[in-house]
Amino acid sequence: MANTLTNLIPDLYEALDVVSRELTGFIPAVSRNSSIERAALNETVRIPVTPSASSADNTAGVNAPDTGDQTIDNVSVSITKSKHVAVRWNGEETKGLQNAGTFSSIQAQRFYQGMRTLVNEIETDLWTEAYQSSSRAYGTAGTTPFGTAADMSDFAGVMRILEENGAPKTDLQLVLGHAAVANLRGKQSGLFKVNEAGSADMLRNGMTDRVMGMALRHSDAVSLHTKGTGASYLLNDASSAVGDTTIAADGGSGTILAGDIVTFAGTTDKYVVNTALSSGSFVIGKPGLVAAETDNDAITVGNNYTANVAFDRSAIVLATRAPAMPNGGDMADDAMMLVDDRTGLAFEIAVYRQFLQVVYHVRLAWGFKVIKEAHVATLLG
CATH class of the missing domain: 2.40.30 (Elongation Factor Tu (Ef-tu); domain 3)
Incomplete structure (x- = not known):
C-alpha cells in the first residue's frame, strides 16, 4: 500500500516541532562522518589520525635527507545501536479516541515521545563518551562552575587545557548542565549586558554566541558521575x-x-x-x-562530580542512518524519513498493518566516538 503515511504528516511534524526543542547540547555540537553511516551494524570503520610531526636541521649534502615517513594512527568507529520506539493502535482504541475528538493529538504526542526517547538516548551516549574520553579536568568536584560573579576563571581554566593540548580554536564547544547554566544566568551579569557582551542573545534568548571562542550549549544529559x-x-x-x-x-x-x-x-x-x-x-x-x-x-x-564538557567539534563524531533493510525490503506497508533541521537527525517512520491493529515504528541507527581525546576537557561541577 503506497502512501499510507501521507495522512500522518501533520501529526509527525507537530511532534517534531516539540522534540526539536529538547535541550540537546551535544548532538548539534559534534561532527558527522558519512563513511561511518555507510557501515553495517557493528562493522568497524577506521578513521585515520595523523600524529604530530618533528622538524630537522637543514644540512647541505649531495642527497636529500631520507626522512618524512610517519606511522598514521587510527581510531575504530562503528554503528553500535539500531533502535525503534513502537506506536501501536487497535481498531477499538482508535474508534473510541476518534469519537472523543482526541485521537490526532494523542497520536502526535506518542510520536513525540518516540522521537524524544531516541534523541535523549543519543544525547546521553554522546555525553558519556565525551566525559569518559576526556584528557584532563578543571574545577572543583561538587562545586558548580561560574558561581562567583564576574569571574571567568572556569572558562579560562578549561580553555587552557584545550590550548595546551593543541586543539583547534575555530569551532570549540562547551556543553553545560542545568546548574552551570543557572549560575551563568544568575551570577554572570556581564554576559547579559549588550554593551559588554556585544550581543543581546543572552538577555533576549537565554544563550550567547561564544565566550572565549567556545559556543555555549545546554544539555539535559549532563549529570553526576559517581x-x-x-x-x-x-x-x-x-x-x-x-x-x-x-x-x-x-x-x-x-x-x-x-x-x-x-x-x-x-x-x-x-x-x-x-x-x-x-x-x-x-x-x-x-x-x-x-x-x-x-x-x-x-x-x-x-x-563525585557533574561533568560539563568542552571540546573541539572534530574531536567527537556521530553517525546516524535509517536501520538497514534486506534486499526486497521487509513487511512495512510504507516508510518515510523525517528530518529535524535543528539536530540534523533523520528519523525513519514505518507502518506495519496487523490483524485488527496497526503499529508504527519510529527508528534510527547510530554510532559515536571520541577520536581525539586531547581535544576534550572536563569542567567539573
Whole structure:
C-alpha cells in the first residue's frame, strides 16, 4: 500500500516541532562522518589520525635527507545501536479516541515521545563518551562552575587545557548542565549586558554566541558521575614519563572507573580515566602525563562530580542512518524519513498493518566516538 503515511504528516511534524526543542547540547555540537553511516551494524570503520610531526636541521649534502615517513594512527568507529520506539493502535482504541475528538493529538504526542526517547538516548551516549574520553579536568568536584560573579576563571581554566593540548580554536564547544547554566544566568551579569557582551542573545534568548571562542550549549544529559571505590593506590612505575597514558598501580583496593578524576602526589593536574583499572593498570586520556611522576607516588581518586564538557567539534563524531533493510525490503506497508533541521537527525517512520491493529515504528541507527581525546576537557561541577 503506497502512501499510507501521507495522512500522518501533520501529526509527525507537530511532534517534531516539540522534540526539536529538547535541550540537546551535544548532538548539534559534534561532527558527522558519512563513511561511518555507510557501515553495517557493528562493522568497524577506521578513521585515520595523523600524529604530530618533528622538524630537522637543514644540512647541505649531495642527497636529500631520507626522512618524512610517519606511522598514521587510527581510531575504530562503528554503528553500535539500531533502535525503534513502537506506536501501536487497535481498531477499538482508535474508534473510541476518534469519537472523543482526541485521537490526532494523542497520536502526535506518542510520536513525540518516540522521537524524544531516541534523541535523549543519543544525547546521553554522546555525553558519556565525551566525559569518559576526556584528557584532563578543571574545577572543583561538587562545586558548580561560574558561581562567583564576574569571574571567568572556569572558562579560562578549561580553555587552557584545550590550548595546551593543541586543539583547534575555530569551532570549540562547551556543553553545560542545568546548574552551570543557572549560575551563568544568575551570577554572570556581564554576559547579559549588550554593551559588554556585544550581543543581546543572552538577555533576549537565554544563550550567547561564544565566550572565549567556545559556543555555549545546554544539555539535559549532563549529570553526576559517581566515582569508583579505589583508595590507597600507589604508582607502580619507576620510569613514568611525559606522554604516558597507561598507569600501573598497586598497593590499594577498590575500583577506579572510566570518568574518574585522578591526581598524583606532587603535581596538581587532574587526569580523566578513560579505561577502568584492570590487571594492575588504568588508562588516562591523551596526551597523557604532562609531568613525569615518581614510583610509589600516591594516586588520589577525586570526588563525585557533574561533568560539563568542552571540546573541539572534530574531536567527537556521530553517525546516524535509517536501520538497514534486506534486499526486497521487509513487511512495512510504507516508510518515510523525517528530518529535524535543528539536530540534523533523520528519523525513519514505518507502518506495519496487523490483524485488527496497526503499529508504527519510529527508528534510527547510530554510532559515536571520541577520536581525539586531547581535544576534550572536563569542567567539573
